[in-house]
Amino acid sequence: MDIYADHAATTKMCDAALRAYADTAAKFYGNASSLHTAGQRAQEVLSDCRARIARLLGCDARELYFTSGGSESDNQAITSAAHAGAKKGKKKLISTAIEHHAVLHTLKKLEREGFEVVLLPVGEDGIVEVSDVEAAIDENTALVSVMFANNEIGTIQPVAEIGALCKKKGVLFHTDAVQAVGHIPVNIREIGCDYLALSAHKFSGPKGVGVLYARRGAPLSPLIEGGAQEHGKRAGTEDLPAIVAMTVALETSIADMDASEKVLKHLQDRLIAGLSKIEHCALNGDRVRRLPGNTSFCFEGIEGESLLLLLDEKGIEASSGSACTSGSLDPSHVLLAIGRVHDVAHGSLRLTLGPENTEEEVDYLIESVKEVVEYLRNMSPVWRDLKEGRRQYIL
Amino acid sequence: MSLYSEKVMDHFKHPRNVGVIEDADGVGEVGNAKCGDIMKMYIKVENGILTDVKFETFGCGSAIASSSMATEMIKGKPLSEALGLTNKAVAEALDGLPAYKMHCSVLAEQAVQAAILDYYKKNNIPYDEADFKCVLCAHEHDEHGGDDGE
Ligand SMILES: Cc1ncc(COP(=O)(O)O)c(C=O)c1O
Numbered sequence A: 001m002d003i004y005a006d007h008a009a010t011t012k013m014c015d016a017a018l019r020a021y022a023d024t025a026a027k028f029y030g031n032a033s034s035l036h037t038a039g040q041r042a043q044e045v046l047s048d049c050r051a052r053i054a055r056l057l058g059c060d061a062r063e064l065y066f067t068s069g070g071s072e073s074d075n076q077a078i079t080s081a082a083h084a085g086a087k088k089g090k091k092k093l094i095s096t097a098i099e100h101h102a103v104l105h106t107l108k109k110l111e112r113e114g115f116e117v118v119l120l121p122v123g124e125d126g127i128v129e130v131s132d133v134e135a136a137i138d139e140n141t142a143l144v145s146v147m148f149a150n151n152e153i154g155t156i157q158p159v160a161e162i163g164a165l166c167k168k169k170g171v172l173f174h175t176d177a178v179q180a181v182g183h184i185p186v187n188i189r190e191i192g193c194d195y196l197a198l199s200a201h202k203f204s205g206p207k208g209v210g211v212l213y214a215r216r217g218a219p220l221s222p223l224i225e226g227g228a229q230e231h232g233k234r235a236g237t238e239d240l241p242a243i244v245a246m247t248v249a250l251e252t253s254i255a256d257m258d259a260s261e262k263v264l265k266h267l268q269d270r271l272i273a274g275l276s277k278i279e280h281c282a283l284n285g286d287r288v289r290r291l292p293g294n295t296s297f298c299f300e301g302i303e304g305e306s307l308l309l310l311l312d313e314k315g316i317e318a319s320s321g322s323a324c325t326s327g328s329l330d331p332s333h334v335l336l337a338i339g340r341v342h343d344v345a346h347g348s349l350r351l352t353l354g355p356e357n358t359e360e361e362v363d364y365l366i367e368s369v370k371e372v373v374e375y376l377r378n379m380s381p382v383w384r385d386l387k388e389g390r391r392q393y394i395l
Numbered sequence B: 001m002s003l004y005s006e007k008v009m010d011h012f013k014h015p016r017n018v019g020v021i022e023d024a025d026g027v028g029e030v031g032n033a034k035c036g037d038i039m040k041m042y043i044k045v046e047n048g049i050l051t052d053v054k055f056e057t058f059g060c061g062s063a064i065a066s067s068s069m070a071t072e073m074i075k076g077k078p079l080s081e082a083l084g085l086t087n088k089a090v091a092e093a094l095d096g097l098p099a100y101k102m103h104c105s106v107l108a109e110q111a112v113q114a115a116i117l118d119y120y121k122k123n124n125i126p127y128d129e130a131d132f133k134c135v136l137c138a139h140e141h142d143e144h145g146g147d148d149g150e
């Protein structure tokens, strides 16, 4: 069996998006900035996409900027807000400990430039407290950035409450909605954010294309200088085939959302119930307030990379937050932030399903994970110590 | 996955000498759960020869493969020769490891030394500290670098 269970990393393009990509590349080869007919036809397609995405997200087309994806959108939103704040003497940036590196590393860079960065903790449930955000905001605050849904443990953050709070306090609010858009309802007016980042490859669109929403009037400066594309905020000839494919993928995901969510929730219930039967393991993140496709577990006594390699041998493609998979010495900052100690965080497994996965596949996943965990535990000195009482179980 | 050589994958999927020696003459455990890799090495010694070696490992693919390869390289060898085992030799025997995984092979070298040191101490055999610098000073070797992409 061949099971792709890593949809949070990226998704396969849907047929409609693939067709739209090829069609656009063939028919609309003009440069949307050119004055001639081919260029103007490309310009029309571009405007049409912007309008369609605006309708889906609940904003004005003028407020959308096409980018190379989630990372660029996050970088541009945060940098723009920070620099605009600094001009008014506001140099405090508030975010959370569980953000994606696209946000965290941008904040780190700004910190080196002299900004004060506050990363709020999350609870064991992997959710930030709105009251913590409120307490952190002061007159020096330039920006609050809180992700819509977490990429590792799938927890959904109270972004609408945080949006309302920021509006009340007159502070700019950015949300990284890369994992949410196309999977759960996202309406910009309801969130009341000033910036929102999304990425097409997370909802069956192409890689390397995304959107930055910036509210009309919100500070925005280009990261990439050059031509006057994207209202002068993002230079570079637009990747029209990718933008059209993204638009189609978003329309398809949103049209299918209710049905997909039902399927995914059912599969998630089955997967969580099945994996929970393995001894000394725990689900990461809140059981209810999570993305329907995300199931993340820690298994005591084993290490995640070897788990992934053995699952891959069985045809299962998954992900882990262990140090040895991330290429750093520490396990995932998200798992540490929800209170998983290092020993346990190394033994994490993230399974992110898509609507094309089946019950049969979930049953195979459960059986395979059980088998591999048991196999690895049998060669683990940590597991032996736990079993023989020389070490205390944590999970 | 092509992160690892075929040799690494072979030793990872079919590790040699996994297990415990109940009446081991020496046992060495190195690494810690905090950093993500722990290796435990068990040895039997007769007339200065390593007659049996077994290991248990909590760790990534390269940690398990390095332990397995290290046991193969020292089994049947005199202690003096086993003490000369370096992580570089282990990595080479595995047809190489990714740079940021070299530290996992250091653990294999350390585990062998730790088990032999334990044997010397238990039997009051005098030893030269220089042979055990890897475990006695517990210094950091190659470290990881970089970040995840997604
Ligand atoms: C939450 C989150 N933010 C940002 C990104 C970066 O998006 P991209 O890969 O499009 O740059 C990702 C995933 O890659 C993500 O999961």
Ligand SMILES: [Zn+2]
Pocket (backbone or CB within 6 Å): A324, B036, B037, B059, B060, B061, B062, B063, B101, B104
């Ligand atoms: Zn390792």
